[in-house]
Amino acid sequence: MNFWLYGEPDALWLLLESIATGAVVAYTFNKVSVLRRLLIPRWVQTSAVDTAAHATFSQENASLTKDRNAVMIYVSVLEGEVRLMPDIGVQQKLHEGKLGEIEGKLANAQSGDPTELLCDAIKQLGECCRDCFPIEADDVNELPDRPQIRLP
Known part of the structure; x- marks a missing residue:
């Protein structure tokens, strides 16, 4: 296996390096919402x-x-x-x-x-x-009066 510092790069090494770099970039964009927002139109x-x-x-x-x-x-x-x-x-x-x-x-x-x-x-x-909508004597609160927080 030849590294860049020691001559011509090996094709397998370039492939593995590209896959690892792509995985790190994809993981980063997935976890950092600001970066993800930049990619989505x-x-x-x-x-x-x-x-x-x-x-x-x-x-x-x-x-x-x-x-x-x-x-x-x-x-x-x-x-x-x-x-x-x-x-x-x-x-x-x-x-x-x-x-x-x-x-x-x-x-x-x-x-x-x-x-x-x-x-x-x-x-x-x-x-x-x-x-x-004035409050009437028989009014019942039909919906909750609290925030509904949903995480992805």
Whole structure:
């Protein structure tokens, strides 16, 4: 077996070295999300976030509430994107501009503290929904009021 320092490289040595280098690079890109995000086109990331947000909304049975008044905020940390998923009842009672304004603030997380922006969005949604969907005596909380964290 000839090494580069000692003359012509052996074909088998080059093959093994290429496989090892490729494995290390693939492992690194797989484990470091920032590098993985650089390789995936933006439109693919956006499409994946949209699909995942709709799937999660469906899996959580959010559209099965009595008044169709569920709202889900979907945060994708890897892609750095947020989706506001209001149910049909919320869309009918709230102005599209108000929902767009809240989602726009969430989308511009670079302009401030993301945690603070998320808390402000939840507060704004609560105020809007309180006006449109007043609490009645027989109301039951049909969905959990806590974050659902799913790791890949």
